[in-house]
Amino acid sequence: MVSLTEENYLKALLSLSNEKGEVSVNELSKHLNIKMPTANSMMKKLAEKKFVIYVSYKPLKLTEKGKKEAALIIRKHRLTEMFLVEKMGFGWEEVHAIAEQIEHIHSVEFFGKMDELLGFPKFDPHGSPIPDINGKMEWLSYQSLSNCQAGDSVKLAAVVHSSDDFLKFLNTRELKLGTILKIKSVEPFDKSMTVSYGKRNDEVLSGLVCEKLLVSK
Amino acid sequence: MVSLTEENYLKALLSLSNEKGEVSVNELSKHLNIKMPTANSMMKKLAEKKFVIYVSYKPLKLTEKGKKEAALIIRKHRLTEMFLVEKMGFGWEEVHAIAEQIEHIHSVEFFGKMDELLGFPKFDPHGSPIPDINGKMEWLSYQSLSNCQAGDSVKLAAVVHSSDDFLKFLNTRELKLGTILKIKSVEPFDKSMTVSYGKRNDEVLSGLVCEKLLVSK
């Protein structure tokens, strides 16, 4: 049995996992807005339950069991986001907070039905991959728009760490997943880019925005 | 702020309210599967929050504030049940357990959208009335099938205390809300009834079943 609180810790651990799959207690506690000692004792608890490998003064690692558990929660979150957008008419900037709650619902049938009604989607409304029922997730091979050059023509495939405000900003610029961006120029000073897409010509995107846009060629 | 636990107590109090609007601590604790002292101390807490009128050794009463709060939770529950049946393809016997969890989601927009997509339904899949956004609920004027007589022709309008098993039983007999029942005879000994409806003639319904079927004329 995994409590709601434990689920949130597991999800955070997976999101924060770097290439090494390691997360510091410090990072974790900041991400969850809790104090370090709280995170620390929870890690001992999750270690007892074999979700986490905990060694004093060492970074945290999810076990395979922990990764799967976390991926299944992320699956529920992303399926929900997709359902809210596709079947209920919400905007992509509105769904995170609701999915954050619904991801904790215990009902295989409920999420199975969502999956089916959506036609077994592979990605959520923000372009993030939806793990399958076994917790397997395709890792994205997208790159940041920041790493592209003038002259490149790329497709907007996903957004990262998408806050509501950032998504609303993208709405005002009519930037949606699938949009083809032609990079006119890159300003070396602040990494801002001038791009054209759809009916819009020579829109300027700040370096910060470009970093958060993931594209494929 | 009302916790998930408090919400469950409030909902139970409203469901158990009799004509007088009174509920005993004993009833409450049995209904929620908790021990009496636990219910008792929660009642003191809810009394402090002005949801309940608590007087030692006297039955419990919801305040107007408490009734509204409870009705809004029941609203979320019943809207969810309707959504699961109408928009997601669940059977009426499958939705209670899921709605029991989703009713605690905090999002006005989420339930507003459900309501809209459903066309502002007045009743849930079991025939129970859905309270409006202000917590106002139309009280049903239906009567139990048990109170009808041979010769009566009535419409199945709702089911009470509908356990999954009871609803599955109704499925096997093709008994749905809206079905017109013609009462052929009533067995005085055990109150069982012989009824005809749709393509079925002379089906026998036990007294227990008849009690749980609410009908209109």
Place this chain on the structure above:
DNA sequence: TTCCTCTCTTAGAATTCACTAAGCTTTTAT
């Protein structure tokens, strides 16, 4: 190397919500 700082851990306490045991009040039955 030694010290400073950042990070991590331990200890102790608060809150919420559950329990058992035992005492008190009200109702019911004789």
Place this chain on the structure above:
DNA sequence: ATAAAAGCTTAGTGAATTCTAAGAGAGGAA
């Protein structure tokens, strides 16, 4: 009317999750 039964309350406990305060370890700078 009184005793037994049923229901209600108080008191003390425990688990889960959070916190603050303070001590312990690790890494970098001089």
